[in-house]
Amino acid sequence: MKSIATAVSTINVPFHGAELYVVNHNGEPYTPMKPIVEGMGLDWKSQHKKISQRFSKGMVEITIPSAGGVQAMICMALRKLAAWLNSISPNKVRPEIRDKVIQYQEECDDVLYEYWTKGHVVNPRKAKKALPGKITTEQQEAIKQLVMSRGQSLPKEKQAKAMITMWSSLKSHFGCSYKEISEEQFTEALSLAARVPLEGEFIGKQEKKTNELSAKEANSLVWLWDYANRSQALFRELYPALKQIQSNYSGRCYDYGHEFSYVIGMARDVLINHTRDVDINEPDGPTNLSAWMRLKNKELPPSVHNY
Template identity: 55%
Template sequence: MSNLAIKQSACTINVQFYGSELYVINHNGEPYTPMKPIVDGMGMDWASQFTKLKSRFAKGVVEITIPTAGGIQKMICLALRKLAAWLNTISPNKVRPEIRERVIRYQEECDDVLYEYWTKGQVTNPRKSQEKKTKTTSDDRTPLRDAVNMLVSKKHLLYPEAYAMIHQYFEVESIEDLTMEQLPLAVEYVHKLALEGELLPRESVFVPAPVEANSQYGNRVLLYLDANGTVIGSLPLREDQIMLSFNDFVELARRKGLIVMPRDELASKITSLLA
């Protein structure tokens, strides 16, 4: 047995995993992991998973008393060598949509991370290392802030609401956590939010400045300007497309003798037609 293994056999290893506290503990010379923190971290029901553990993994399940942040606790633990098998019993397609990504993340990484902590005392996450190398600067994020300004203006949102959409979509706590690779995707995402419900085809793709003519669309281009009047992007328009403000659209409907609906209802119907 190596010196590292001897040292670890006398203690519980605390592992931070996507905001959850997991553990690896020695039991008779073999690594075990408490299962309730894993089940809770995945967002699943503990009672049903406990039943599965007792019926299908009985030979690998033991109750161990371990020290936690809340004090000494008895916890149901599974042999680490059995963890991958248990993870594979869960079908991501059968869990609630809101926890599906978490379940897949645990299936892909959890057993490897815990094993590395047990054998090496630490784990190297290549993705996190790469993210540190590609963090953005304030200047890099200027186009994203400009896009958020446009979204807030067009959709009458509060800034916290607009930024919360970005945080949720990219699973970050701040736009400062976005990588250089994610930044242009975030700008594109915000522009799509701003264009949602406009009288434009959904297949139109935002084209960043400088403006270039495209034979497919002709020579008409919609320009996007920042607060200083600088062109920050463009959207080519086909010859059969028209641009109208919402009020102009309603006025045109009135002049043509069409039925005019309440603004919210009409906007909802237009959005559903474009979806």
């Protein structure tokens, strides 16, 4: 955990009788964890230990003005909150707080993010309702339970990272929150969440198949991979400037520039596996040799200004 910092600004967020907060730390939203843990009816001491052990990379101690004066609070990056919320199994908590735990899991991170971006929330209970044309609440729950069950099947020290990996893969693949996935993509979402490779999970030895793609098909996918790779480089260059002006988009910019490296790396490995026998001298072979070189060498473009 990092050393004590002072919040640049603090937003009070009323949430089902509790007083939560969103604070600006280096241009990124963080939220104090003790009010959330106690609002759910959980024991702060045990959760503090769990958070410190499994989510330490997204934590910082921040001094925040409150009714009782300035207090130092343990805060989590808002982008990590959903993973922590979903690491709690409602079936393992006391029956009298189960509904409250589920309520926080369904709404809390969405409400905090709306206060961070808009300063208010139109309908605090909207997360419980399915959006028109999107997956139902039952389908949302099915995806969430799949992510939780896969994550919780791993050793404790691997669970948090695994859940973050699955949620990031879903968001990266569909370009939206899992609650906003369209109805016809539900089966695809389940399939993706079920097959994302996780660190610490046993995967049986499989025979690798190569040369399943034509040179033309492989070239199209390499182009797509290279655009994702270059976009990542662009977000990395933009982040310091957005952070400097305290833009609300700086946190997302950091995520896109760093968090998606894992997915881009996985895509690279898949492409290399399926293009080992592709003849780049074929008439329909690669037309962007620099992209192929970046793919093979696993490198970012030298500068976004050279595109």
